[in-house]
Amino acid sequence: MPKPKQNARGKAGASLPKLAGCESGQSKINNCSADDIAKVVRELSEHGLALNSASGATQMATLPKALQHRGARGLSTYEAVAAGYLRIATRVKELKSNWDIITLRESYVGPDGLFHAGVARYVLIGRIDRSAKAQRAFDFGGAQ
Numbered sequence: 001m002p003k004p005k006q007n008a009r010g011k012a013g014a015s016l017p018k019l020a021g022c023e024s025g026q027s028k029i030n031n032c033s034a035d036d037i038a039k040v041v042r043e044l045s046e047h048g049l050a051l052n053s054a055s056g057a058t059q060m061a062t063l064p065k066a067l068q069h070r071g072a073r074g075l076s077t078y079e080a081v082a083a084g085y086l087r088i089a090t091r092v093k094e095l096k097s098n099w100d101i102i103t104l105r106e107s108y109v110g111p112d113g114l115f116h117a118g119v120a121r122y123v124l125i126g127r128i129d130r131s132a133k134a135q136r137a138f139d140f141g142g143a144q
Helices: 034-046 056-073 077-082 088-095 130-139
Strands: 029-031 099-109 115-127
Touching: 034 056, 034 077, 056 088, 056 115, 077 088, 077 115, 088 099, 088 115
Parallel strands: 029 099
Antiparallel strands: 099 115
């Protein structure tokens, strides 16, 4: 009888390198167990950054604070969904009009035990300075 798949599409039986913790980002493949995700959600809650509503407005108000608190660790899609941000990519896209947020693509062995490539991790760089952007346009002849 054949063995069941151990990884996602086309990766059955692939040997995986040493795994790092869910939030480490130090390894090419990160381990993101349910316990790792629960630690991140607990951390946000302990710092008053848990969502008290699933509304888009609440998510938009809370997400920049959560990302700022997490610093360079940011939030992965797994962590954000567990914290209540069900459309994290949409929220980040909306926030990018006022915030500089980078998206890192990482590989994970998720809580389901499967390999997932290209999982997003969002890291807040800071608030966009509109005056500096306008000045740059002026300096380089972009202002009318």
